[in-house]
Amino acid sequence: MSVTVRVPAKVNVQLAVGGARPDGFHDLANVFLAVGLYDEVTATPADRLRVTCSGPDAHQVPLDRSNLAARAALALAERHGVTPGVHLHIAKDIPVAGGMAGGSADAAGALVACDALWGTGASRAELLDICAELGSDVPFGLVGGAALGVGRGEQLTPLDVGGTFHWVFALADGGLSTPAVYREFDRQWEGLDVPAPQASPALIEALRAGDPRALAGVLGNDLEPAALALFPALEQTLAAGTDGGALAALVSGSGPTTAFLAEDAASAESVAEALLKSDTCRAVRVAPAPAPGATVIAPAV
Ligand SMILES: C[C@](O)(CO)[C@H](O)COP(=O)(O)OP(=O)(O)OC[C@H]1O[C@@H](n2ccc(N)nc2=O)[C@H](O)[C@@H]1O
Ligand SMILES: Nc1ncnc2c1ncn2[C@@H]1O[C@H](COP(=O)(O)OP(=O)(O)OP(=O)(O)O)[C@@H](O)[C@H]1O
Numbered sequence: 001m002s003v004t005v006r007v008p009a010k011v012n013v014q015l016a017v018g019g020a021r022p023d024g025f026h027d028l029a030n031v032f033l034a035v036g037l038y039d040e041v042t043a044t045p046a047d048r049l050r051v052t053c054s055g056p057d058a059h060q061v062p063l064d065r066s067n068l069a070a071r072a073a074l075a076l077a078e079r080h081g082v083t084p085g086v087h088l089h090i091a092k093d094i095p096v097a098g099g100m101a102g103g104s105a106d107a108a109g110a111l112v113a114c115d116a117l118w119g120t121g122a123s124r125a126e127l128l129d130i131c132a133e134l135g136s137d138v139p140f141g142l143v144g145g146a147a148l149g150v151g152r153g154e155q156l157t158p159l160d161v162g163g164t165f166h167w168v169f170a171l172a173d174g175g176l177s178t179p180a181v182y183r184e185f186d187r188q189w190e191g192l193d194v195p196a197p198q199a200s201p202a203l204i205e206a207l208r209a210g211d212p213r214a215l216a217g218v219l220g221n222d223l224e225p226a227a228l229a230l231f232p233a234l235e236q237t238l239a240a241g242t243d244g245g246a247l248a249a250l251v252s253g254s255g256p257t258t259a260f261l262a263e264d265a266a267s268a269e270s271v272a273e274a275l276l277k278s279d280t281c282r283a284v285r286v287a288p289a290p291a292p293g294a295t296v297i298a299p300a301v
Helices: 067-081 102-118 124-134 138-143 178-188 202-208 212-218 224-230 234-243 265-278
Strands: 005-020 024-044 050-052 085-091 146-150 155-158 166-173 249-253 258-262 285-287 295-300
Touching: 005 102, 005 138, 005 178, 005 202, 005 285, 024 166, 024 202, 067 085, 067 102, 085 102, 085 234, 085 295, 102 124, 102 138, 102 295, 124 138, 124 202, 146 166, 166 212, 166 234, 166 265, 178 224, 202 212, 212 249, 212 258, 224 234, 224 249, 234 258, 234 265, 258 265, 265 285
Parallel strands: 050 085
Antiparallel strands: 005 024, 005 295, 024 085, 024 146, 024 285, 146 155, 166 258, 166 285, 249 258
8 A cells, every 4th residue: 555646846947036034044036847857755654754765866865854755754744643654765856956856846745645645634735834844945846837936935826837848957967055055145145235036027928828939038047156156067068058959048946957948849859969969967858847746646555
């Protein structure tokens, strides 16, 4: 008896970052888009909480209680007075520490899987609440599609997407720590007035219209200069993707994965090929967007 939940990665099509808040977080206007790269989280009854992970990056994933999926299961069990006896297996396809919210996706997936396995019957609002406690990107893993996140990114408003966008992702050699990238952002803005983050109406309209050329013109990531300062080799990857025919190139979230928007599926394949040939990244993935949020694909029997 087990439950398997599929959860998507994200790219931030707009990441507007304000100044540091007293609690250390930054206010954001964060436009999330879920992309078709997935982790699968399987929850199976066990005598104690146990986490295993498979996939090419599995060795980088902690298997103790610091794993975000384990923390999600514990949070749900505590709220409902359930013993957290569960084996969580993560089949990991989302790059680790790549700025694509893989750990957050696993947390959202584990919550949905444990809720189904334990029959805790948590409401959507309660699940979103637990997600927000676990991390700023976690609620979006539950919701998927496209959404504007404000506050620290956890307060979501769904957005309409009028077509399929074709993305290429270049995986970098190594990772970047999200707090380190925000610290570098603060360093770069030291002594300056950081403007209040604002969602771009043109970007929201480009998503609604499903228009890749319009979206390419307005993509933006305020963390990109900080990620590039910490990982300068990404400049070459960005250039290789635009030289290879991408409509636009940007760092995904806090990086170091770089994201390339293509005109259509065929163009995405040729951008991917150009990136591979450029020798400026360790691997390349093609993925359409939007993708659905956490979805049960194999229920308990
Ligand atoms: C870069 C993004 O991935 C874009 O979606 C997110 O803003 C990061 O989201 P996340 O990894 O879920 O981040 P959290 O686990 O909530 O926070 C990790 C750390 O990132 C920094 N952080 C995160 C979110 C935010 N709005 N401001 C921040 O300054 C803080 O240093 C925080 O301690
Ligand atoms: N389930 C998990 N999967 C991957 N990493 C995890 C997980 N749980 C905890 N971690 C830890 O969190 C760190 C960041 O992982 P993650 O893959 O979520 O980064 P990220 O995609 O850059 O995050 P974000 O885009 O949300 O900032 C990893 O280096 C790892 O130590």
